[in-house]
Amino acid sequence: MSRVKERIPIVLNHINWYDFITYLGFDNAQEIALNCNNEKEKIEFLWMANPDLRLTQVLVIRGILPNSSGFWFYTEEVDYMIEKNIVKLEEILFWGTYGKDGKGPLKYVSLNNMDSGHIEACLKTQKNMNKLYRKTMQKILRIRKLESLKEK
Secondary structure: OOOOOOHHHHHHHHOOHHHHHHHHOOOOHHHHHHHHHHOHHHHHHHHHHOOOOOHHHHHHHOOOOOOOOOHHHHOOHHHHHHHOOOOOHHHHOEEEEOOOOOOOOOEEEEHHHOOHHHHHHHHHHOOOOOHHHHHHHHHHHHHHHHHHHHHO
16 A cells, blocks of 8 residues: 555644654654754655655655664654544545546545545445454444434
8 A cells, every 4th residue: 555645744734743753762852853843844845746755764865864774764654643643543544536436536535534425335345445444434434423313
């Protein structure tokens, strides 16, 4: 599964640089976080041009993090955002779609922005769907049904 470009603004709008750098295990997190803040536009520009990169890889390319190996280099920023409850799953998980007729260009939609009929169709037809996606889609449908009952 490739990393979708649509996640980038969400990550950059919600990330606390100090917490992220500390999570990666760097002792000089305050200095690195300050560099990230100062370079935010350049980070975003590079990342949007190369959306399949992880945030950590972008920071190495920008010279903010050292070009050395470590577990941190392979950290998926979306996993970090989910693990730390920074964003809701349905806001940061995306589903690729070719539109209702299946003939449109591929675009990615956050699970939260999928209509209920589309979610139901995915749950019905995509038998090998990732469990996290399946559970999140089911949760979205339950919440929407409860909200519609409350409105009546």
